[in-house]
Amino acid sequence: MIRFAQTLGLAAGALLLSTAAFAQDIAIRGEQVWTMGPQGVIADGVVVIEDGRITAVGPAASTAIPAGTRTLTAPVVTPGLIDAHGTVGLTGYLNQPDDQDQLDDASPMQPHLRAMDAYNPNDRLVRWVRELGTTTVHTGHGPGALISGQTAIIKTSGNTVEEALVEDGNMIVGNLGAWALDSSGTPGTRARQMAMLRQALVDARTAVNSDGEENSGARNLVNEAFQRVIRRETPLLLTAHRAQDIMSALRLAEEFDIELVLDGAAEAHMVLDEVVASGVTVLVHPTMARQAGELQNATFELARILIDAGVPVALQSGYEAYVPKTRVVLWEAGFAAANGLTPEEALGTITIAAARAIGAEDRIGSLEVGKDGDIAMFDGDPLEYTTHVTGVVIEGEVVSEVAR
Template sequence: MKEQSILIRNGLIHTMNSAHEITEGEILIEKGKIKEIGKNLSAPDECVIVDAKEGIVMPGIIDAHNHIGIFEWGIGNAGVDGNEDTDPVTPHLRAIDGIYPLDPEFRHSCENGVTCVATGPGSSNPLAGQFVAMKTAGKIVDDMILKEPLAMKAAFGENPKNSHGPKGHSPVTRMATAAIIREWLYKAKEYAGKKGRAFDMRLEALVPVVEGNLPLKAHVHRADDIMTALRIADEFDLAITLDHCSEGHLIADVLAHTRQKGVILGPFLGFPHKNEVVHQCVESAAVLYEAGVKLAIMTDLPAMHTSNLRICAGMCHKAGLPLDEAMRSITINAAEILGLEERVGSIEVGKDADIAIFDQNPVENLTAECMGTLVDGKIVYLKEK
């Protein structure tokens, strides 16, 4: 069956690239990709016309860190698959084997303009497993994958301590958490250099990490844990992102000169009981931006729904982050930090046609409503009149 072309008309297009805004702009979509952007475009035969009604047309929103489909919506322990905390070292776990793509949160995401997510294991283990980048529309995980594996989850701080210490085994301290991660990275380096090596599933999963091809997605809140993660990244010449980074603004001048690929802040509306978030604040985004640190914002679902992502970006804007940068934090910045910018994050010819349409700017106006969402050039949501 031939895919229909789609022409989006009559919107204020926020491209999130150097073109910035196009008033009364149009986007022609063919075969799931953006074919043309401009004004007064010619509509092919049998083209579906989507009227943006003078609303905001922007790239689909990207949640750079959550656990969608792994911590499922409203079904209790039967749907909780985030932490294999019987063992502190589980790098061989793959998010795709634990995701339920029919979880209602995926539909909820589409209805709120969220088209791409980075999802994976939780933070009970120092080495927890592999994240995946996936689209939010679909029925089969394999058909929704954008990049897999995306990153290797590593966790520092109180979570591994609280998960394993009460059971009477390591890690009980931050020192042990770092030592466990170092030990397995050393083992992986040695393993990678062996010819005719006997297969080890855990070490095999860590080989792309030590070879620099798979970044560490480091769960870090406190400044000391941030620096430990960066220290290990330096020791092993690793790519790394700093996720949560609740005290990052307190050492922003330091972070600006480190090897991190970017900082992913949040969740701003979840986990107030955690000791490690005592210094977390929405002003942190502006501080890090002023220091020259690339940043994105996350929901860390199940901490909050993906629909709250734009609200958190708006909170950061109200607290001093420039509006354009707040929008970038949930679109192109997120894509670049995750290494997905060739396909998503901005409205450009040749990129995936992942597009969100709002009746007003969804970051500047927190009452804005999503009017329509496209994923891979297919209309997955249109608000009824």
């Protein structure tokens, strides 16, 4: 992989920060500013943040910094990183029953479970990924049930979920294949999985009258959740690795005219034409996942194959049943770059492309005027393993000053 430093003549250096970390108007100056927006890469650039929002981005020579503004410097500046799908905040670092809230196995069909009700903003894994540049997580319930719950878009700062929340109920999470098969028989086969999903969507559609309002009677939270899917207000995020499960997901989306996002999709390269024709976004399985079982036909080059075919792609941390319970999207992007993506494409999968995938590109994902002041700072090429994240800013607040 070609280093950012080689391609743009970057000299390594240390990030200069004071010991204070609090919300204020700040400016970040970088030898390279990777905006991931229309301005591309700015050599010797500046990003100005006021009241938590970006108010100016451009070359240092022509971008005014308001008097008295605290200025931070770093060799490389990028937008804050985005984890397009994971369970961080629900899967705690202790790996004990009391901090594992990613799955409730009481029922195979629970679309009404809300991620924000289980998210712990003070879990140490949240801090860990924040210190490694992740400023936004699209997190929620994990695999193990046919429909396991809802996701939420959350900033990795704040003492309460209310302070951190960007959007609640962003997607409804489902799982096809082995991880959602129940040995007790509900569902016990792939055919039963699809029949249960169809029935739930039919029930939701039937419960809505001709005016699009729910028929009178007692509220049904399961129906209400699926009605949002039927009305295309909420995407259905289906984890499907096997080609047969990917095709089942695509058929379901076409049958009910719902918005589908494919998650994982390890064998998407085996049904590439069908995935392209469907127009779906794919949140590619983490490259560092153990490639066995349903991932036995996975390829390190999946992100490249899909992007080359015109499929919208973002990277994710996913879910792992073993500690530390979450991966790091920065490292996933590094692996993707080592396996065919250009540096710009790889960084895009964890910034602007990830923001588009979760429907939040109006606020995050690139360094543009009006967007949230979320910044990651590095002492070298972000996609090199030896590089450190040296500072993180979320909405104008310096939330990390440690070198990771």
